[in-house]
Amino acid sequence: MSYPNDILSRMFGGYGGGKDETLLYPKEENQVQDTAEIEEVFQTNIFNVMLNRRSHRRFEDRPIEDSKLEMIFAAADTAPTAGGFQGFEIYHVKSQDVKLRLVEAANNQPYVNAPVVLVFCMNPERVKMNFPQNIIKKFSQQDSTLAAAYSQLAAHALGLSSVWIGMINEAKVMEVLKTNLVPSSILCIGYPKKMLQPKPKRNLKDLIHQI
Ligand SMILES: Cc1cc2nc3c(=O)[nH]c(=O)nc-3n(C[C@H](O)[C@H](O)[C@H](O)COP(=O)(O)O)c2cc1C
Secondary structure, eight states: OOOTTOHHHHHHSSTTOOOOTTSSSOOOTTOOOOHHHHHHHOOOOHHHHHHHOOBOOOBOSOOOOHHHHHHHHHHHHTSOOGGGOOOEEEEEEOOHHHHHHHHHHTTTOGGGSOSEEEEEEEOGGGOOOSSOHHHHHHHHHHHHHHHHHHHHHHHHHTTOEEEEEOOOOHHHHHHHHTOSSOEEEEEEEEOBSSOOOOOOOOOHHHHOOOO
């Protein structure tokens, strides 16, 4: 299978491999990425991915492959953003100590201590547009939220599960991360202990208001 606007090439420096220091997980010189392995786990039908995703809060104690993480980050990087300024940052929390402190900052929700913990923060400074500050803030909040949503769908497409954490004490999260950027959400990702059926959603007739 070939990918014309190839998301894989963004992550692995192309099918030929080769060392590229701009990559998050640079491969060794002449190391060829086994893309077949990655393609195997792809669920490429976006509608199936959206329909079958559901929140999971119990994860296997199993690490997530770097290749999958990289795709989740690359997905976040493709999200639309206000003016294309990408007014958000992602904190990838690896430290166990920091994860436990984030549990506290998230109303003691224990599943925040997940195999992969990503904190999406707003970065209004990146949004170089001549609008009032409240609009710029709103843009960066939307940028950050969209990036998290793209990451969540990508995780599901890769056979992982996740839960979105919005119940956070922003000040505490900022203190834990030692940042002055305001967090919008935490995305907790892992291999699910048990696959769950998607939850029923609203009837489209109730959801759509035709005017
Ligand atoms: C803005 C937002 C905030 C959320 N906050 C939390 C949270 O703090 N804790 C939690 O367990 N789930 C949280 N969730 C996950 C929702 O509970 C979940 O998406 C919802 O129950 C629908 O289930 P589904 O994701 O399986 O479709 C949040 C989701 C969103 C979009």
